Amino acid sequence: MKANPKHVLTGVYYIDGDVASGYGAMAAGCRFIAGYPITPSTEAFEAFCRWGPQVGAMFIQMEDELGSISAVVGAVWSGIKSMTITSGPGYSLMMETIGYGAMLETPFVLLNIQRGGPSTGVPTKTGQADMMQSRWGSHGDYELIAFAPESPQEMFDYTIRAFNLAEKYRCPVMIMSDECVGHMTEKVVIPEADKIDIEPRRFYTGPPEQYLPFKPDPDLVPKMAKAGDGFKLYITGLLHDEKGHPVSNEEYSMKYVKRLVDKIRLNKDKIIELKEENTEDADIVVVSYGISSRVAVKGVEIARQRGIKVGALRLVTVWPFPDEKIAELAKKTKAFVVPEINYGQVVFDVARCVHGQSNIVLVPHGGAGVHNPADIADAIEYAAKTDKQIEGVVEFKTRLEKLVFEGGFKLKE
Amino acid sequence: MEEPTKAIKEIHPDPSATSGVHPMENLLRMERMPHIWCPTCGIGLAVTAFTAALTKANIDTNKMSIVSGIGCTGRVAGYVKLDSFHTTHGRPIAFGTGIRVANPGIKVVVFSGDGDLIAIGGNHFIHAARRNIDMLVICVNNFIYAMTGGQVAPTTPLAAYATTSPYGCVEPPFNIPYIADSAGAVYVARWTTLHVRRLTNSITEALQKTGFSVVEVISPCGMYYSRINRLGDGLDMMRFYHDNVEIRNGEDTKNLDIGFQTKIICGKFVDRERPSYMERYNQWLSEVKGARGEG
Numbered sequence: 035m036k037a038n039p040k041h042v043l044t045g046v047y048y049i050d051g052d053v054a055s056g057y058g059a060m061a062a063g064c065r066f067i068a069g070y071p072i073t074p075s076t077e078a079f080e081a082f083c084r085w086g087p088q089v090g091a092m093f094i095q096m097e098d099e100l101g102s103i104s105a106v107v108g109a110v111w112s113g114i115k116s117m118t119i120t121s122g123p124g125y126s127l128m129m130e131t132i133g134y135g136a137m138l139e140t141p142f143v144l145l146n147i148q149r150g151g152p153s154t155g156v157p158t159k160t161g162q163a164d165m166m167q168s169r170w171g172s173h174g175d176y177e178l179i180a181f182a183p184e185s186p187q188e189m190f191d192y193t194i195r196a197f198n199l200a201e202k203y204r205c206p207v208m209i210m211s212d213e214c215v216g217h218m219t220e221k222v223v224i225p226e227a228d229k230i231d232i233e234p235r236r237f238y239t240g241p242p243e244q245y246l247p248f249k250p251d252p253d254l255v256p257k258m259a260k261a262g263d264g265f266k267l268y269i270t271g272l273l274h275d276e277k278g279h280p281v282s283n284e285e286y287s288m289k290y291v292k293r294l295v296d297k298i299r300l301n302k303d304k305i306i307e308l309k310e311e312n313t314e315d316a317d318i319v320v321v322s323y324g325i326s327s328r329v330a331v332k333g334v335e336i337a338r339q340r341g342i343k344v345g346a347l348r349l350v351t352v353w354p355f356p357d358e359k360i361a362e363l364a365k366k367t368k369a370f371v372v373p374e375i376n377y378g379q380v381v382f383d384v385a386r387c388v389h390g391q392s393n394i395v396l397v398p399h400g401g402a403g404v405h406n407p408a409d410i411a412d413a414i415e416y417a418a419k420t421d422k423q424i425e426g427v428v429e430f431k432t433r434l435e436k437l438v439f440e441g442g443f444k445l446k447e
Numbered sequence: 448m449e450e451p452t453k454a455i456k457e458i459h460p461d462p463s464a465t466s467g468v469h470p471m472e473n474l475l476r477m478e479r480m481p482h483i484w485c486p487t488c489g490i491g492l493a494v495t496a497f498t499a500a501l502t503k504a505n506i507d508t509n510k511m512s513i514v515s516g517i518g519c520t521g522r523v524a525g526y527v528k529l530d531s532f533h534t535t536h537g538r539p540i541a542f543g544t545g546i547r548v549a550n551p552g553i554k555v556v557v558f559s560g561d562g563d564l565i566a567i568g569g570n571h572f573i574h575a576a577r578r579n580i581d582m583l584v585i586c587v588n589n590f591i592y593a594m595t596g597g598q599v600a601p602t603t604p605l606a607a608y609a610t611t612s613p614y615g616c617v618e619p620p621f622n623i624p625y626i627a628d629s630a631g632a633v634y635v636a637r638w639t640t641l642h643v644r645r646l647t648n649s650i651t652e653a654l655q656k657t658g659f660s661v662v663e664v665i666s667p668c669g670m671y672y673s674r675i676n677r678l679g680d681g682l683d684m685m686r687f688y689h690d691n692v693e694i695r696n697g698e699d700t701k702n703l704d705i706g707f708q709t710k711i712i713c714g715k716f717v718d719r720e721r722p723s724y725m726e727r728y729n730q731w732l733s734e735v736k737g738a739r740g741e742g
Contacts, residue, residue, distance in 0.1 A: 065549065066548065092548055094544070096574070097570050100571075101538070101544070101574070104534065104535065104538035104544075105541050105544045107534075108514075108541070108544065108547075108549070109545035109550075111545075112512075112549045113549070116549070130536075134535050260550075261550065261553055262509065262530065262552055266529060268476070268533075269530075269532045270524075270531075279478075
């Protein structure tokens with residue numbers, strides 16, 4: 035199915051990542067956004083509020099993030115595509131209902147423009163420290179999909195892709211962007227509607243009395259119905275059988291939870307998107323995502339000038355994680371260098387897949403800023419020169435850390 | 448199925464009541480029976496009044512969604528044969544807002560308890576009233592958190608006992624009709640589960656309203672509230688309602704506080720017109736589009 039031309043603002047724009055994501059949502063067929071203002075995500079919500087009604091979409095500013103995400107799940111069950119937009123503190127508030135969405139196999143998209151944390155942190159500056167929260171944040175066991183775009187163009191493109199995957203696998207999809215990408219203004223090309231693929235909702239079309247809302251198709255994803263069509267749906271966050279009725283036995287819990295997990299895990303080859311560059315004969319591979327991958331480009335360039343054979347693997351989807359790809363690279367790579375704006379999150383998943391075959395160097399950052407590319411280059415050089423096998427993850431000491439922890443750092447008055 | 452008893456026949460003069468078919472069968476999920484509510488609990492009576500009102504109001508049940516939160520009353524959605532949503536704790540009003548706004552063809556009923564709607568979900572309650580979202584809220588108030596075993600609630604009367612107010616409740620309770628009224632609800636009523644007929648009439652009336660309507664249902668909790676406060680069994684509670692309820696339609700909602708075993712004022716307090724959220728939204732939209740020539 036192609037996008038509806040009425041929903042697509044075809045043209046060439048100079049806009050920031052937040053706005054691009056708002057336009058992407060409209061193009062993807064999103065008809066409803068419920069949000070709550072939070073820096074640095076507001077521009078995306080504002081863009082949708084400004085232009086959405088012009089293409090027949092609705093928005094509501096709810097009283098809090100708990101309300102926003104609940105309204106989004108409600109809207110999806112009344113038959114439309116829906117999204118919410120937030121940042122750190124709001125993301126934490128939404129966790130319970132993200133799990134509810136996963137349990138009910140509700141397709142929706144959540145845009146998280148990450149900022150410095152923890153807590154209120156640094157609202158106006160960047161961070162990448164919600165990555166594990168996006169994977170494990172809500173209680174209980176489930177799988178979902180998370181993207182990490184690196185440019186306004188990707189914010190547009192992957193917002194559409196997020197909606198498509200949400201519908202295809204009936205699960206919440208996270209766009210784990212960050213303040214830098216959200217506020218980065220660049221050229222964004224919005225193509226003609228007939229160039230944009232849209233995944234329609236898998237609506238059940240048989241007789242209502244035979245409908246089983248949680249009976250999966252062979253790809254483990256059930257068909258959906260919506261309120262108001264006479265199905266007399268019974269939708270509950272309790273563990274439920276194929277009819278949707280609550281059950282509480284151990285055997286069924288195993289069956290249901292395994293399916294929630296497997297529908298993503300067994301389809302992950304179709305979901306995972308990676309960008310790989312010069313990894314074939316590389317000694318060192320830089321694994322990165324989001325804004326850090328943008329910064330890493332320069333770091334890799336500097337390292338190459340220093341004569342090091344270095345490749346790059348960019349995680350466009352961070353979850354599900356590309357276990358096999360990392361394991362395969364680990365067989366021929368001396369070391370992995372992972373820059374991320376935290377003190378180690380995705381790097382530990384890299385370590386899990388490398389399984390001690392290569393060294394792993396984390397280039398950490400405490401948030402409120404991005405890496406200095408020279409630090410990434412130095413970390414690459416350090417990894418290239420280190421011949422002994424080091425267990426676990428090596429935390430590389432960056433210039434900023436030396437400044438902060440070894441003197442010379444003064445807080446500006 | 449057993450022959451309906453004489454009492455049921457009297458309550459439901461519906462001819463189907465004598466045919467061996469449960470009179471509410473078309474509106475309940477009979478395969479889910481027996482329900483989880485304790486003997487002498489009032490929630491079943493509230494559900495009876497609700498289903499009777501649906502029949503009376505001649506509602507298209509295909510176009511109605513019932514949304515509950517968590518708790519004893521939270522289970523109502525799962526027993527009523529409508530599009531039923533059992534949501535997270537405190538969020539049924541926000542969830543219902545999403546349903547209603549995204550599909551204005553659907554009538555939304557939120558059926559939940561005092562803890563769910565007034566404590567953890569209190570913010571959504573006042574804001575939905577302020578927006579005047581087209582939605583009927585039936586709030587069963589049993590003065591306690593019953594599902595979790597009898598903890599103090601924001602509706603527990605002063606000095607009443609609960610497991611987490613073992614020396615008597617020290618916090619003044621919320622007066623639900625007053626909150627609803629001040630936040631902008633267009634219809635506000637309160638009845639006890641003794642007043643099944645009046646409750647049914649109120650729900651029927653509220654179902655016809657466009658806007659945020661609230662019906663509070665004072666309900667006995669024989670298992671926790673009555674037991675810990677030594678108020679006798681369910682029948683004693685009904686007798687208490689009989690002797691201590693004063694019906695004052697149109698009473699100013701600020702006079703509706705409920706003390707421990709004091710008089711309970713019931714009635715219809717608010718019935719007014721205000722533009723609903725969707726009416727305002729659509730009007731605004733058509734004005735904007737008209738101004739821009741996008742008709």
